Amino acid sequence: MRIELVKRPERSQLFAAFSPFIALGLTLIAGAIMFTVLGKDPVEALYYYFIDPLREVWSLHELAVKAAPLILIAVGLSICFLSNNWNIGAEGQFIMGAIAGSILPVMFPEFQSWIVLPLMLLMGIAGGAAYGAIPAYLKVRFNTNEILTSLMLVYVAQLFLDWMVRGPWRNPEGMNFPETRTFSPSAVLPEIWSASGRANWGFVFAIVAAVALWFMLSRTLRGFEVQVLGQSPRAGKFAGFSQSRMVFFAFLVAGGLAGLAGISEVSGAIGQLRPTISPGYGFAAIIVAFLGRLNPLGIIAAGLVLALSYLGGEAAQISIGVSDKVVRAFQGMLLFFVLACDTLILYRVRFVGSSAAKTVEATQNV
Amino acid sequence: MKKTILSLAAAAAVMSFGTMAAEAKVKACWVYVGPIGDFGYSYQHHQGLLQAKEKFGDELETAYLESVPEGADAERAIERFARSGCNIIFATSFGFMDPTNKVAGKFPDVKFEHATGYKREHPNVATYNSKFHEGRYVQGVIAAKESKAGVAGYIASFPIPEVVMGINAFMLGAQSVNPDFKVKVVWANTWFDAGKEADAAKALIDQGVDIITQHTDSTAPMQVATERGIKAFGQASDMIKFGPTTQLTSIVDDWGPYYIERIQEVVDGTWKQSDIWGGMKEGHVVMAAYANMSDEAKKLAEETEAKIKSGAFNPFTGPVTKQDGTEWLKAGEVAEDGVLLGMNFYVKGVDDKLPQ
Numbered sequence: 001m002r003i004e005l006v007k008r009p010e011r012s013q014l015f016a017a018f019s020p021f022i023a024l025g026l027t028l029i030a031g032a033i034m035f036t037v038l039g040k041d042p043v044e045a046l047y048y049y050f051i052d053p054l055r056e057v058w059s060l061h062e063l064a065v066k067a068a069p070l071i072l073i074a075v076g077l078s079i080c081f082l083s084n085n086w087n088i089g090a091e092g093q094f095i096m097g098a099i100a101g102s103i104l105p106v107m108f109p110e111f112q113s114w115i116v117l118p119l120m121l122l123m124g125i126a127g128g129a130a131y132g133a134i135p136a137y138l139k140v141r142f143n144t145n146e147i148l149t150s151l152m153l154v155y156v157a158q159l160f161l162d163w164m165v166r167g168p169w170r171n172p173e174g175m176n177f178p179e180t181r182t183f184s185p186s187a188v189l190p191e192i193w194s195a196s197g198r199a200n201w202g203f204v205f206a207i208v209a210a211v212a213l214w215f216m217l218s219r220t221l222r223g224f225e226v227q228v229l230g231q232s233p234r235a236g237k238f239a240g241f242s243q244s245r246m247v248f249f250a251f252l253v254a255g256g257l258a259g260l261a262g263i264s265e266v267s268g269a270i271g272q273l274r275p276t277i278s279p280g281y282g283f284a285a286i287i288v289a290f291l292g293r294l295n296p297l298g299i300i301a302a303g304l305v306l307a308l309s310y311l312g313g314e315a316a317q318i319s320i321g322v323s324d325k326v327v328r329a330f331q332g333m334l335l336f337f338v339l340a341c342d343t344l345i346l347y348r349v350r351f352v353g354s355s356a357a358k359t360v361e362a363t364q365n366v
Numbered sequence: 367m368k369k370t371i372l373s374l375a376a377a378a379a380v381m382s383f384g385t386m387a388a389e390a391k392v393k394a395c396w397v398y399v400g401p402i403g404d405f406g407y408s409y410q411h412h413q414g415l416l417q418a419k420e421k422f423g424d425e426l427e428t429a430y431l432e433s434v435p436e437g438a439d440a441e442r443a444i445e446r447f448a449r450s451g452c453n454i455i456f457a458t459s460f461g462f463m464d465p466t467n468k469v470a471g472k473f474p475d476v477k478f479e480h481a482t483g484y485k486r487e488h489p490n491v492a493t494y495n496s497k498f499h500e501g502r503y504v505q506g507v508i509a510a511k512e513s514k515a516g517v518a519g520y521i522a523s524f525p526i527p528e529v530v531m532g533i534n535a536f537m538l539g540a541q542s543v544n545p546d547f548k549v550k551v552v553w554a555n556t557w558f559d560a561g562k563e564a565d566a567a568k569a570l571i572d573q574g575v576d577i578i579t580q581h582t583d584s585t586a587p588m589q590v591a592t593e594r595g596i597k598a599f600g601q602a603s604d605m606i607k608f609g610p611t612t613q614l615t616s617i618v619d620d621w622g623p624y625y626i627e628r629i630q631e632v633v634d635g636t637w638k639q640s641d642i643w644g645g646m647k648e649g650h651v652v653m654a655a656y657a658n659m660s661d662e663a664k665k666l667a668e669e670t671e672a673k674i675k676s677g678a679f680n681p682f683t684g685p686v687t688k689q690d691g692t693e694w695l696k697a698g699e700v701a702e703d704g705v706l707l708g709m710n711f712y713v714k715g716v717d718d719k720l721p722q
Contacts, residue, residue, distance in 0.1 A: 269441075
């Protein structure tokens with residue numbers, strides 16, 4: 001008894017549409033089993049996981065707060081991944097954007113005017129893009145592996161931030177604790193609708209960026225260039241597209257958006273620089289990008305789903321008392337099934353040398 | 367989003383669960399920065415929760431969130447508790463300071479308690495902390511008695527006043543026995559990372575220290591010390607089962623009495639804003655059983671502990687010289703709490719440059 005994956009001659013439209021739902025079904029079943037084994041009511045657990053966070057307005061705001069950086073970074077990464085540039089360093093670009101954007105409110109706190117915030121955002125974009133340009137330059141000039149360079153630069157950025165908030169930028173009134181002064185009101189990214197929650201304009205930036213990049217990818221020559229160079233560099237060369245310029249383009253876009261996400265998070269959600277400003281958004285966004293199948297509009301949905309799983313995980317922890325390890329295991333199952341079920345788009349499953357009874361047994365073992 | 371549609375049917379069945387637990391008189395909620403299984407800092411806060419639960423029984427409903435990152439997530443976690451009917455919320459990490467104050471402004475009827483911070487921007491925010499440095503002084507005394515090399519290794523987390531204060535207290539305790547004693551410091555830059563802490567312990571042992579103490583929360587240094595056959599101090603909880611032949615003693619954070627007291631005040635309606643810094647005297651800092659040491663060291667440790675507990679002795683009593691050689695405290699002078707809470711310098715004898 002063997003199970004084989006047989007490559008389909010072409011993508012299955014049926015499974016392209018249905019694989020997320022199959023994945024959802026499998027996640028719910030596997031999750032229900034896990035919660036039952038732990039002695040929790042599975043229906044209650046799944047309710048708190050998926051429904052409870054969507055019941056209240058403040059919670060929807062929190063969803064937007066959590067999803068905004070994920071989406072913003074992931075749409076930028078989609079340009080990188082589509083064009084075959086493996087930028088793993090969005091976390092570092094996020095941090096450098098946050099640092100560059102914080103120069104004004106930290107070093108010139110008395111400079112307060114309407115112009116401060118736009119300047120901060122621009123500097124954030126510039127900071128992230130400049131940091132993204134380093135692995136791009138190394139790749140183009142020295143043919144270094146951008147996976148390694150971009151990843152290593154994450155640690156450099158984290159340590160640089162750590163040093164800044166403990167040293168030169170430490171709040172003089174802060175009892176020596178490692179954090180900068182809190183931003184003045186004119187340096188804080190406003191909330192969209194502050195009467196009901198704290199979602200800030202970062203979420204709007206994320207949606208605008210996703211739609212803009214979707215338009216670029218599907219409707220413009222530059223978008224075509226991204227896809228051609230990604231799928232077949234040789235064909236792209238014959239078409240007169242420059243590989244080197246594409247490397248820079250992808251890294252600058254991804255870095256700039258990650259930088260924008262960084263300064264939006266610091267200015268909107270945190271209000272100061274601290275030794276850690278991201279719970280790993282730059283890495284989680286890689287998952288979001290693939291979950292959204294590298295399509296900017298899909299990434300919006302994927303970002304919201306991943307954000308929901310964080311919020312639902314908290315709700316489940318509080319309401320039914322499962323540990324956060326269970327919550328993370330469940331999140332892992334969701335991602336695993338979604339990505340695994342995408343296999344069905346390109347492959348079909350064949351059972352070799354089986355009787356009907358054995359097939360059933362095998363399916364259960366899968 | 368599609369997930370919600372499929373689960374709607376399930377939702378209807380579950381709606382009733384929300385109203386089930388409305389019996390308890392008071393609801394207390396905790397936000398932890400680490401996992402409750404760290405056997406260190408967050409574990410001890412959770413022990414406090416369990417003590418309170420035992421004391422109040424059905425009168426008290428509790429909830430907690432573990433491994434909450436410091437940053438934008440903390441505010442959501444705290445607000446979630448404030449909205450879910452908690453009467454008193456304990457935010458147990460320094461990094462929760464600003465989120466705690468921000469949420470407190472929105473929920474004036476909920477009491478907020480922030481551990482290790484200094485901001486009380488609203489009348490419903492209190493702060494609390496423990497004088498762990500009192501225990502560190504006793505550790506220093508033991509280290510100087512037991513070490514043959516005359517050098518101890520100190521695994522530190524972040525160069526914040528709390529941690530610097532601990533290193534200095536340890537140093538002064540050791541110098542009270544052996545004026546030439548040295549302390550080597552490694553900054554792990556984490557509160558909880560078993561791998562990094564183990565590496566730090568190995569590095570220190572390779573540099574010749576024969577006693578390890580830590581201001582990080584995992585049991586890894588204790589285990590490394592056991593493997594290498596040297597002695598170590600536990601952190602936050604009694605780690606004796608991780609080093610039965612290794613642990614000399616441990617500073618145990620006992621948050622239970624404080625939590626019970628504050629919850630009782632909420633029940634009675636007498637809760638007021640305060641800033642509590644309790645030590646051995648108040649029972650917030652407890653030394654685990656003295657073990658694996660000579661009788662002489664044990665006797666001296668017990669005497670030192672008794673002296674601090676009675677209030678007769680403050681670990682930061684002059685004469686004390688700073689690392690750079692300038693005088694900090696004159697003979698007999700006692701450091702003010704305010705100076706300690708902003709401490710950013712070493713005393714003489716610490717073999718390290720303080721990261722600034």
